[in-house]
Amino acid sequence: MKKLKAETLLFLRCTANSYSQVFFSDNLVFAVLLIMVTFFDAFAGFCGLLSVLITNLLARALHFHPETIRKGLLGFNSLLVGLGLGIYFGPGWLFFLILVLASVFTLFISMSLQGVIGKYGLPALSMPFILSLWLVFLATRDFTALGISDRGIYTLNDLYLIGGNRLVALYEWWNSLAIPESLRTYFISLGAIFFQYSVLSGIMIAMGLLYFSRIAFSLSLLGFYAAYLFYHIIGADLNSFNYSYIGFNYILTSIAIGGFFLIPSRASYLWTLFLIPLVAIITISLNKIFLVFGLSIYALPFNLIVLLFLYVLKFRTRVSEGLREVWVQYNQPEKNLYTFINESDRFRYLQYFPFKLPFWGEWTVSQGHDGEYTHKDEWKHAWDFVIQGNDGKTYKKEGENLEDYHCFNKSVTAPGEGVVEEVVDDVHDNPVGEVNLKQNWGNTIVIRHKDGLYSKLSHLKKESATVKPGDRVKEGQVIARVGNSGRSPYPHLHFQLQTTPYIGSATLDYPISYFIRNTGNGYCFCMHQKPARDWQVSNIQLNPLLQKSFRLIPGQHIRCEYTHNHLPHSEEWEINADAYNKSYIHCRETGAKAYFHNDGSLFYFTHYQGKRSGLLYYIYLSFYKIPLGFYKNLKIDDSYPVHFLFSRTQLFLQDFLAPFFMFLGTRYTLEYLEQDDDMSPGSISLKALITTRFLRQPLKRIPVDITLETGGVYRLEIKAKKDKIRATCTVF
Structure with a gap:
């Protein structure tokens, strides 16, 4: 029964999506x-609905991708075909046979175009609708048994049957509104998309468009009035019968280019303004050509320009800041934009290889990038590391012997997974104060991490290398020990990244993925940064309780007992992974999903799907980013996509301005408070603060007290204005 209910709801949703798509x-x-x-x-509405049902049922029977069906990507072209046929022809058995055949044919074209142009990352748009309707209209000219519809003459009769006198009166009142002619044409153009040529239909669509997306609504006006202005300049009349019915080409082009396939921005808006005159030229020229065959061009100009422009963008050698394609589609321009703004900041370094510091414990940068001694010119992007004692010195006693230096003979570890490319291990260590200029780099290990990316560790101790060329090494694996070989007057570790496998290669400006910096007054979590001179740095020292608490594996469950505004609740969540191996927490009761990633050093959430309430939503907000090492008073900062914290009403004005200016913002702060035992903690206390901001000034704060305990137990107290939650969650 549950499965049948779920299947029914899914089918109803894919039917609805066929309209909004x-x-x-x-x-x-x-x-x-x-x-x-x-x-x-x-009748036309019935035909459109019937076409959608036929298409989606057949698509399911043929086992096409469920997500493609659910989104309405196969149904919307058949909808338009059904509406077009229903408007033009009268009812009859032959008509319904043609309707079924046309729906099936449209589905076949849709799937074929996905295969033909989909491999180039291009959408089929409404080309299946255009091709199918053209072929049917051309063929039916010889179908003498097929009756032409005259219902358009009696529209008021149709409306009376649906809603009586009230609907008829409403229809006539809206159509007789004293509004500017250009605005009337705009509304008629919107209605014409669904073969409804009335002001009321256009107004209803415009209202729905405004509700769905402020960016899409503003782009629809921008595109239409840009075309209106261009027609005025060239001396044509967009208000004329022929052009007003195909004015939707400008509206759809603007939405597609300005806000859907590209991230909404100044550049996307400017390109929209530039492309609209091209759409107008194509519209006028194609209209003259197809009138010879007695065919309407429908949305052909929109399809040609959008597909052409998107295809041209594929050949760019460099993606510009303002003109970026949407890679993860959320089916709303605002969501695409807000997610892009957030992720371009949070995940801007994901394309970088995750390098760690090549040692254990805390070391000091004695020479950083553009160093004052040897890090010059092509070799300026490198680091020299030493160990300082409590007295600030790098050695004990007088520092006359190599063994006096704290870092001498300390383990050197692989900064990342890779294959050993070259090893030099036979250079003698210099006495303190002397250098070997002939064998400048001394004992050295070069590791290839991926094509065109190598790390080099130099001045190693003679015969300390534990690897040889061709060996595969893991991150953190001991590969040698610190020495004083080559051009090194005192023991230290030289570390650099480079693009070629040679020992004397030029350096590469490249960040360390994450590390901890001891500022002297506390600790700082550094993410994808380059350590500077005199920084005291270390890799994250993993905390066993934090590691276990956030080692969430697909197949596990989380039992939650909580009170929400003093009312008791209980839920059970499960850990799953999708087809792309993205892990997420799933609440079956609400359908919410919180996607996360754990790379062994850092746990963080990447995305949330579901209602903006409930415990899983607050778990997503509270555990947004957590390094898996405990450092007392350490503070972590991050930001959320604004649409996760602001309501639709609060975002109304921001949505219009978002492509140009963001005045709303968010902030996530996590502070490490206490742990009961430094060696084997059984309890850790954290405090998260979720903040909304206006022009960088705090608006609302939501404090969250977090306690982690052994056995996979999380305790939270959330103190939002409308949500007071006390929860205990247990992983099992």
């Missing part, structure tokens, strides 16, 4: 509004 949306409210608009002509 015309505007690149999966918003249910918008979809319902569009369904209502299509039924202004009851």
Whole structure:
């Protein structure tokens, strides 16, 4: 029974999405509004719905990808075909046979185009609808038994059957509104997308578009009025019968280029303004060509320009800051933009190889990038590391012997996984104060981490290398010991990254993934930074309790007992992984999902799907980023996508301005408070602070007290304004 209910809901959703997908949306409210608009002509609306049902049922029967069906990507073209046929022809058995055949044919074209142009990362758009409707219209000219519809003459009769006198009166009132002619044409153009040529249908669609996306709504106006201005300049009239019915080409082009396939930005808006005149030229020219065959061009100009522009962008050698394609599609321009802004900051270094510091414990940078001694010119992006004692010196006694130096003979570890490329291990260590200029680098190990990326560790101790060329090494594996060979007057470790495998290669400016810096007044978590001179740095010293608490493995479950505003609740979540091996916590009761990643040193959430309430939502906010080492009073900062913390109403104005200026912001802060035992902790206390901001000034703060205990137990106390939650979660 549950499975049947789930299947039914899924099918209803994919049916609704087939309507909203015309505007690149999966918003249910918008979809319902569009369904209502299509039924202004009851028979056409029925034909459109029937075409969607036929297409989606056949797609499921043929086992096409469920997600493609759910999103309405196969149904929306059939919807438009059904509406077009329903408007033009009258009912009859032959008509319904043609409707079924046209729906099936449209599905075949949709899937074929996905295979043909989809491999180039291009969408099929509404080309299946155009091709299918053209072929059917051309063929049916010889179908003498097929009746042409005259229902358009009696539109008011159709409306009376649906809603009586009230609907008829409403329809006439809206159509007789005293509004500027350009705005009337804008509304008619919107309605024409669904073959409804009335002001009321356009107004309803515009309202739905505004509800769905402020960016899409503003782009629809921008595109239409840019075309309106261009027509005025060239002396044509967009208000004329022919052009107003195909004015939606400018609207759809603007939404597609300005806010859907590209991240909304100044550049995407400017390109929209530039492309609209091209759409107008193509519209005018193609209209003259296809009138010869008695065919409408429908959305052909929109399809040609959008596909051409997206295809051209594939050949860029460098992606510009302002013109970026959407890689993860959230079916709303605002979500695409806010997620991009957040992730371009949070994950901007994901393309970098995760290097760690090549040693254990805390060391000091004696010479950093652009160093004053030897790190010059092509070799300026390197580090020299030493160990300082409590007295600030790098040696004990007088420092006359190599053994006096704290770092001498200390373990050198691989900074990342890779294959040993070259090893020099037979250079004698220099006495303190002397250097070997002939064998400048001394004993050295070069490791290849990936093509074009190598690390080099030099001045190693003679015959201390534990690896040989061709050996595969793991991150943190001991590969040698610190010495004083080569151009090294005192023991230290030279570390650099480079693009070629040679010992004398030039250096590469490249960050260390994460490390801890001891400032003297506390600890600082550094992420993808380059240590500077005199910094005291170390890799994250992993805490066993933090490691166990956040080692979440697919197949595990989390039992949650909590009170929400003093009302008791209980939930059980499960840890799963999707087809792309992305791990997430899933709450079956609410359907919410919180995606996370654990790289062994850092746990962080990457995305959340579901309602902006409930315990899993606050878990996502509270455990947003957690290094797996405990350092008392350490503070971690990050930010959330703004649409996760602000309501739709609060974001209304920001949505319009977001492509140009962000005045709303968020902040996540985590502070490490206490642990009961430094060696074997059984309890750790943390405090998270979730903050919304206006022009960088705090608006609202949500404090969260967190206690982690052995046995995979999390205790949280969340003190939001409307949500007071006390929770105990146990992993099992």
